Amino acid sequence: MRDRLLAAEKVKAIDWRDDALYLLDQRILPSEENWIAYTSAAGIAEAIREMVVRGAPAIGISAAYAVVLAARARFAAGGDWQAAMEEDFALLADSRPTAVNLFWALNRMRERLERLREHADPLAALEAEALAIHESDREANLTMAQLGVDLIRRHQGNAQAILTHGNTGALATGGFGTALGVIRGAFIEGMVERVYVNETRPWLQGSRLTAWELASEGIPVTLNADSAAAHIMKTKGVTWVVVGADRITANGDVASKIGTYQLAVNAMHHGVRFMVVAPSSSIDMALAGGEDILLEERDGKELLEFGGKQVGAGVEAYNPVFDVTPADLIDAIVTEKGIVERPDTAKLAQLMCRKRLH
Template sequence: MREQLLAVEKIRAIEWRDGALYLLDQRLLPHRQSWLRLDTVAEVVDAIRDRAVQGAPAVGIAGAYGVVLAARARLQAGGDWCEALEADFACLEQLRPATVNLYWALQHLRERLVRLKDGDDALALLEFVALGIHASDREANLTMAQLGMELIRRHQGNAQVLLTHGNAGALATGGFGTALGVVRAAHLEGLIERVYVDETRPWLQGARLTAWELAADGVPVSVNADAAAAHLMKVKGITWAVVGAERIAANGDVINAIGTYQLAVNAMHHGVRLMVVAPSSSIDMNLENGEDLLFEECEGDELLEVAGHRVAADVHAVNPSYDVTPADLVDYIVTEKGVVERPDSAKLAQLMCRKRLH
């Protein structure tokens, strides 16, 4: 399966070359493919804040490369560069409170700096670590794709109908995607009849990004309004809802793009299995449950406008970015360390003690 996925790889959204970070600008998709070249940490901060890069793993990878760019500038400036670098760490950390992958990546780099020895090439070391984070995420995608595909085959076997929400594909990761990695693998095995994609308002990640990725891979795909998901579950024979995650709490609660919670409730009512696919770096064992997390709320104009054009009345808009899906609504969490069925605190603690699967 790994070789099959590698052979059909079409989309890469993050590249590090010539000492610069290149990002495929997700704000312009699907109509235009434009790459941003980022040479400073300030440019990386802007790209994350303005959603040129989206998806928890991708944001974590971009943040790691941002530290490399910041360290290069601090070293060139002289003085106590390591202390000055803390300001750049702090700036990156506050960008996405719900995205634990970003925090995880930054902490990983911090820990390597602490172990820095006299005579070590600090910049080369940080670049090596950032490249490792990127490569590790790509390998994790391949493992999760295999594990998730096997779940689908085991439970149904025949070509079936899936539904997804948000974007958890190549654009959102360093490789093939989390949820969409599973979809890609299942498609290669002939297990997919059709995939329905929630448009995922207000940023339309599903309609703009997920549908574009799946169509590029030749996967039969249909976009639907978020509010149509329950109806489709009732009349279209949907067997799986497959989603990614911004963060997973220690008890198995899932924080993801707004609308995931209602999707999970609808799935439970209609007997549709819910699979959450995310790397172990998305699991926050310091967060007891999802309700303990303070969520950011986005500007109301995102909801009241489409492509910069006002489509709603001049009223106040409630526009939360994320919601919490309780663990008891989740059938499976798939990570590169293995699969957890009906997740709870004990099962996730056991999972996190494992070494990575090979």
Template structure:
């Protein structure tokens, strides 16, 4: 399957070339494919904050390259690059606080910077580390796709009708996607009849990104409102719900795009298996349960304004970005280290001790 996925690759969101980071602006898709050139750590942090780039893996990769840009900027200015880079670490860490990939990638870059000898040029080492983080995610995507497809084949075989949520494809990662990577792989194996995806309000990642990626590759896809999920599970013969994760807690609770929790509840009611696909860097063993984490909220204007015009002057709005899906609603978590069925704290601790499968 690896060779078939590589041959089918059409979409990428991150491009490091000519000593700059280019990010495909996901705010303008599917209408325009605009690339944003980032030449500093601050410009990458701004791109993360403003949703130019989104998806936990893609955010982490972008932050790694941002530190290369930061170090280059500080060296050109003739300042102490080590001290100046700490401010970049802080700025980037605050750009999207929920995704642990961001902090994981920043810490990995910090550790690599610490190993640079005094007086040596840090840029080759930092760039090599950022490239390694990027390539590692790409390889993880390939491994997860194979593991997820094997699970689908083992449980139900061909003729899959899949429901997914938000966006977990190539645009959100350094490779082929997490949940969408599994769906891509299953389609290449002739196992997918149709994929249903909700809009994912208010940013419409499902409508603008997921549907676009799937249609772009000839995978049959049907778009619906988010609120149609339970009805679709009841009436459309869904065989799997496959989603990604922005963070997974030590006990297997999953923090993902708002709406995931209610989809998991509906899936259990209808006897549909629920798969979470995410790199192991998303698993945060320092957080015991999902109840320990504050849920990020975005500005109320995303709900109260359409085209820059306020739709109602006298109401407030609650705009949580994520929700927590309890582990007892999840059938399997797929990572590049392996798959964990009926996840709990003991199984995840054991998983994190393993080496990668690729």
């Protein structure tokens, strides 16, 4: 199956070449495909904040490359360049608060910096680490896709309808995708009849990005308003809701795109299975439960305007961009280390002690 998955790869959002990080500007997809070159950590921090790049794994990978660029600039300036880099680490950490992959990648780059051997080339070592983070995510995507497909096959192998939310494909990762990778794999195996995609307000990642990715690969896709999801579960034969995650706490609570929580509640009511697909770098064992997660809120202007035109006036707007789905609403968490069904603290701890399966 791995070869078939690789053959299906068509989209990427991150490209490291010519001493620069190139990011596909996801704010203007699918109407325009524009790559932006970044040569500084500050530029990449701004790209993360402004959602040029988005998706927890992609944010982490971009931050790792930002550290490489920061090191080059600080090293060239001379003096105590490693101490000066603390400013860059802080700037990147402050770019978006919820996705734990950002902090995981920064910590991994910091640890690599601290492990430098005497006379080693620090810039080469940091670049190799960033490349390893990128490649590791790509391999994790492939493993998760295969595990998720096996899970779907185990519970119901016939062609079926799947519902997803947000964007969790190649645009959000370093490779094939997390939740969307599972859906792609299931389609390749003949187990997907149709994918229903929530439009995912207010940034419309579902309609602009996920539907575009699926349609470009010939996967049958139907776009719907977020508020139609319960009706679709009731009337369209949906058997799985498959979503990604930006942070998973020690007890299995999941922070994901706003609207995920209500999907899980509706899925339980309608007897639809609920799968979360995320790399183990999204699991934050330092946080006991979802109430400990700092959930990002963005400018209410994103709700009060649509397509550059004002649609709300004279009112306040509440714009949280993540919510927390309790573990007891989740049927399975799929990672590159394995599957945890009916997640809890003990099962997550056991998972994190495992080695990767690939």
